[in-house]
Amino acid sequence: MSQDLRLLALSPHLDDAVLSYGAGLAQAARDGAEVIVNTVFAGTAPPPYSPAAERMHSIWGLSPDQDAPLHRRNEDIAALAHLGVGYRHGRFLDAIYRKLPDGRWLADNVEGRKKLAISRQTSQSDPDLFAAVKDDIEALVEEFDPALIVTCAAISHHVDNEITRDAALLVAAEKGVPVRLWEDLPHAVFGMGSAELPSGFRLGAPVAAPVEADARTRKFEALKLYSSQMLMLNGPQKDLFEQLDGHARKTSTDGAYRETTWPVVSGDDS
Numbered sequence: 001m002s003q004d005l006r007l008l009a010l011s012p013h014l015d016d017a018v019l020s021y022g023a024g025l026a027q028a029a030r031d032g033a034e035v036i037v038n039t040v041f042a043g044t045a046p047p048p049y050s051p052a053a054e055r056m057h058s059i060w061g062l063s064p065d066q067d068a069p070l071h072r073r074n075e076d077i078a079a080l081a082h083l084g085v086g087y088r089h090g091r092f093l094d095a096i097y098r099k100l101p102d103g104r105w106l107a108d109n110v111e112g113r114k115k116l117a118i119s120r121q122t123s124q125s126d127p128d129l130f131a132a133v134k135d136d137i138e139a140l141v142e143e144f145d146p147a148l149i150v151t152c153a154a155i156s157h158h159v160d161n162e163i164t165r166d167a168a169l170l171v172a173a174e175k176g177v178p179v180r181l182w183e184d185l186p187h188a189v190f191g192m193g194s195a196e197l198p199s200g201f202r203l204g205a206p207v208a209a210p211v212e213a214d215a216r217t218r219k220f221e222a223l224k225l226y227s228s229q230m231l232m233l234n235g236p237q238k239d240l241f242e243q244l245d246g247h248a249r250k251t252s253t254d255g256a257y258r259e260t261t262w263p264v265v266s267g268d269d270s
Contacts, residue, residue: 013042015076020184026219030215038140043089043092121159148180180262181195186243201264223241
């Protein structure tokens with residue numbers, strides 16, 4: 001990778017980029033690229049919190065008096081430093097801290113499960129939020145001048161992921177910056193959904209790029225620094241790292257760890 005390449009990763013949530021593309025980020029940095037991960041929905045959410053958010057805080061091992069977003073941002077800083085990449089934290093609230101126009105919380109508990117029910121929204125359900133996210137991404141792109149943007153494919157159809165992806169695509173098209181979408185992990189391990197891009201964009205052919213063993217190791221070590229999330233994603237009943245390894249082996253013919261991305265092609269491109 002070229003020494004003067006600047007790579008901008010747009011992560012919807014704290015840990016999304018490392019889960020899905022952490023080895024690629026680590027290898028890009030090791031190969032001489034300047035890499036920044038900007039987490040869009042990393043803003044500080046003041047109490048009172050929704051019952052769903054309070055439940056997630058408990059699952060993450062945090063007490064009611066702890067500042068959960070601050071705790072998670074500190075985890076993210078440590079994890080990205082371990083990969084050798086820079087960080088930015090956006091001002092927007094995670095969906096578990098937001099409300100619908102009628103005042104109801106966007107996220108609800110699902111009885112007996114660690115997952116939440118997020119009211120089905122699209123990237124255009126809240127046009128003011130979408131416009132603000134797009135403006136912030138545009139300002140960052142103008143400042144950092146990346147040669148490549150990577151972001152999520154949003155196969156889970158989570159509203160935060162779709163907002164991040166769609167705003168990134170619009171900004172990249174306006175600025176003429178190529179975009180690649182990463183395969184959302186661990187969602188893809190369970191075969192969840194497909195990317196539904198906005199009008200005028202389509203996916204190119206997938207590329208399952210191999211990374212060196214050290215980059216895979218750094219990714220897994222970085223993930224363990226998200227201690228709050230490991231309580232939810234990893235444990236005796238489910239080995240996150242075996243799941244990631246097993247999924248990577250499906251696209252590997254040489255034993256190398258691989259992460260899948262897709263180039264995005266605009267309607268004007270061949």
